[in-house]
Amino acid sequence: MHVGIIFFLVILGSVLFHIFTPWYWTDVASNWGGMDDTITLTFWIGGGVFIAVCLFMVYCVFKFSYKKERKAEYKPEDKKLEKILTWATTLGVAALLAPGLIIWNQYVNVPKNAIEIDVMAWQWGWQYRLPGEDGKLGTTKVVNINDDNPFGINLDDPFGNDDVMIQSDVINLENNRPVKILLRSVDVLHNWYVPQFRAKMDAVPGIVTYYWFEPNKTGEFEVLCAEYCGVGHYAMRGGVEVQDKKDYDNWLQEQETFSDLIAKQKILENEKTKLAKK
């Protein structure tokens, strides 16, 4: 008797926990609210199945506990029942899969007006680069990377000169404008993840991966690395600040381009050689 009651309380407790939990997802701050909706739908269908199966089990425990004089039913198969259950399950699964695939289709197709952001990951930190006025990022190579050229931009690539180099681990984004995050890594796997945006993707050394989202809430967010990358993984944080267009444009104006950096570097070097000559 108490067995059935305890199992019933476990089910009831799970439902109550879900209803009253203070731990739930953060407010979505991007266009991926559809992911939340699919989760909610899965909760309804999946949760319904969970409750139904468990309650049926509890009912059986109450109703069919061992009695010496009773004999169990002898019925090896019930083709009709099995058929109904198979089709009902297939239908339920299809109902969950469809919205999942529709949203995935949006996820892999980046809108044309998305602004590209080059996110470079390393053990353990982030660096950012934006395309300059030409709207194109310069090509890169890992072997070019040095202190003056943190992204390894090919010096003979004209598209690279006006690339905007962000000298901070916080990147600013324009509200309501889609961004395509291009992910690169110089050493191991990383993953640029902001929980409020819902989206993520691994950065893989050797290739460029991508994903996109459209921020729709202004404010500051924390960036977490979501792919284990060694002993500093948990400390590999960064930031995002989503701003309205005016603030964003002001911020963008203040950033330096790649050619600015190179020029600055040259001046520094010249001064150094002058000092050395003296």
Add this chain to the structure above:
Amino acid sequence: MSEDFNDNKTIQAQSSEAISGGGSGIGADADYVRPAEVADQDLYHGHSFITKWIFCQDAKVIGVQYFLLATFTGIIGLILSWLMRLQLGFPGLAPFMTAEHYYQFVTMHGMIMVVYFLTALFLGGFGNYLIPLMVGARDMVFPYLNMVSFWSFFVAVAVLLASFFVPGGPTGSGWTLYPPQAILEGTPGSGWGIMLMCISLILFVAGFTMGGLNYLITVLQARTRGMTLMRMPLTVWGIFTATVLAMLAFPALLVGALMMSLDNVLGTSFFMPTILKAGEVLEYGGGSPILFQHLFWFFGHPEVYIVALPAFGIISDLISVHARKNIFGYRMMVWAIVGIGALSFFVWAHHMYVSGMNPWFGFFFATTTLIIAVPTAMKVYNWILTLWRGNIRLNTVMLWCLGFIVTFVNGGITGIFLGNVSVDVPLSDTYFVIAHFHMVMGIAPLMVIMGAVYHWFPLVAGRFLDEKLGKWHFWLTFLGAYSIYFPMHYLGFIGVPRRYFEMYDSPYVTSAVGMNEFISLAAFIVGAAQFILIYNIIKTLKTGKPAGHNPWQACSLEWLTPTVPPEHGNWGDRLPTVHRWAYDYSVPGAKEDFITQTTPPSEVANTEVEKT
């Protein structure tokens, strides 16, 4: 001894001829079973202590050896999980807990539990003990190879544990061992640790292949007379199919481990692209880190079912015996096991939706993954329909079965979240994943293992385990484990990433601190509760209630040996002859509520038994 045995062989050959020769009468016709195709063969009998108990060729002893070593390794995994929970619940409390150690514990816990505990225990432990008994064989077909299989496992475990004592300690690359990180500085144990891990895995796979071939060929070739494939208990079907998966999946792990070792030692670049480390370009180039992930998960996903399918099979038998009712939809259950096994090779990349592989794969793998939900759901329905109108004994074994159903359904449904590609995006790499796979392939199989221990202990040791201690063990484990992993899903919803040594004060996770403390406390209790079982076993080995023959009134062959516990050779003078499936419980018209597999139809002539 062996001379007696040869005499028996001739007796049996004669008797089967007699049956086939005189099969003209109606009663005899119904009882007719095809004669054996191959004469019974004598086994090698060990005489010294070493050949009987250490380098032993008896599958039952090997099964117990596998069980004990896997359990020992599992306890190490358990202690590591305590240390991890100590850090997560109460950061800074343990002075020795550095980030390096934390990641080493995470890695070793994961690998130990999945490979060296669950896989070894289900296939090496239960497989060895139960397959020959359940199909009516005297032993595995290659007893010597079987012995080597266990000792390879032993060496593999020794190498694995040795990595705790080498310079740099064990690898801390996560149980998935992803390169490039696994073999680069910046990850603990990137030199010796990962090397020993790869060697240990290679040894495990080699040893496991020897055992696996044994299981397969024993099931295919050494079944006793009358034991058709569709009369085998589902336990055998589960272990058999899981072994087929293991034979196909483990080679992928083997080559992955080999290639990574070459990258590490010889400087090849299978998985290593051009890499910049501390301002220096390393001498690697052109390799693909994602290739390793494909190899790993081509092994890794079938691995989930290598653990799950034996669990499915065993739980079906336990429920059927203790509900005194045939397993509902036996044929559906068999096809579901085989179907899930086949499908499990087409879903591996659902672990890699956000890995950076071509995102278009997502459509394919989401579809195949959700298709697997259908046969899996059918199995769940059939378990609860077996309870329906049964005559359920609410003993300890049944409690573990009920606990399995709740945790497995729970974990199965969260699997639908993660399999459904775009739902996976926000949840992957968070605590939702941890909660999901611990529920579905940690706790649920553990429930099965425990149920199986309480169920078969009377066969192995000849005595019952103590029921009262068993119930304490169950309720503490079930309620404790459920309260660890059910709330943990909600940490994942918040977005708390996995494999974080410390959360600091991220604005949205401060609310998680209280829950982490609660989960850690529950984990300490659940872990400690497992020692109740060890105490129970030690206590009842000496003083437990003697079980006698077939104490659960089961139908299947393993309970029908002439001696309990069964001796070497299992069946004494004559191999059993099988006349029916393993599930004739509560047949209308029968005197008792079970008809054993060896009962000929003429003995139960007035029953309404269905032909199987």
